[in-house]
Amino acid sequence: MEKLVIGITGGVGAGKSTVLNILQKEYQAEIILTDQVAHELMQPGTSCYEEIVKVLGTEILAEDGTFDKVKLGNLMFNDKNTVAMVNQIVHPAVRKETAARIEASRKKLIVIESALLIEANFKPLCDEIWYVYVSTQERVKRLYEQRGYSEVKSYSIIYNQLSHEQFRRNCDRLVDNGASREYTRRQIREFMKEITERMSGKEQISEEESGDGQA
DSSP: OOOEEEEEEOTTTSSSHHHHHHHHHHHHOOOEEHHHHHHHHTTSSSSSHHHHHHHHHHGGGGGTTBBBHHHHHHHHOOOHHHHHHHHHHHHHHHHHHHHHHHHHOOEEEEEEEETTTTTTOOGGSSSEEEEEEEOOHHHHHHHHHHOOOOOOHHHHHHHHHHOHHHHHHHHHHEEEEOOOOHHHHHHHHHHHHHHHHHHHHHOOOHHHHHHHHHO
16 A cells, blocks of 8 residues: 555644544554644754744744744734744745655655644645544633633634634545544544545556556
8 A cells, every 4th residue: 555644633622632643553653743843943053943033033042042932932923924934934844844754754654733734735745634623612621621721812722723614625534523532533443444445446456457558
């Protein structure tokens, strides 16, 4: 079977990590977290680091020379121009690095996780995109219980992300993660069974065509 690349996306608090965990443990997927890739590419000495400092100044740096997460986070949360400038620097670099990791991987299943998978144009790297869905009310509840976010902060973050309709238009499948872990697991099992059968069918057709050509 050829490599299968699945993109996982969804809003904050939807529980994308639950889906990733199932895919990694039960389907031996290689997981690529784009946030982690971005973090690595923004370390001192990298081209992304130098470009961001040039644009935003040294005021956003901590004493050790790395980016001050609080300062940079606050700046990006409150200033759309800053978000745009940083994204123009970081997103292309993350896409390039992600593509390189996919190419180098020896796994048959590779999963890319990104809350900004659609906005940052990771779609061309994916065979399918799955949208992890949970109701807004449940997401707010989880954000309070797991991260201590207030309702105001939670709703502010949620409404700055893509809407449910926008996610649905841009994704191939919806994973309802609002019930039990077993319910989520059953959906993934059905999806993977369907994908595997489809890809196996393609391989069989390909082999038959190859045989016809040699006859």
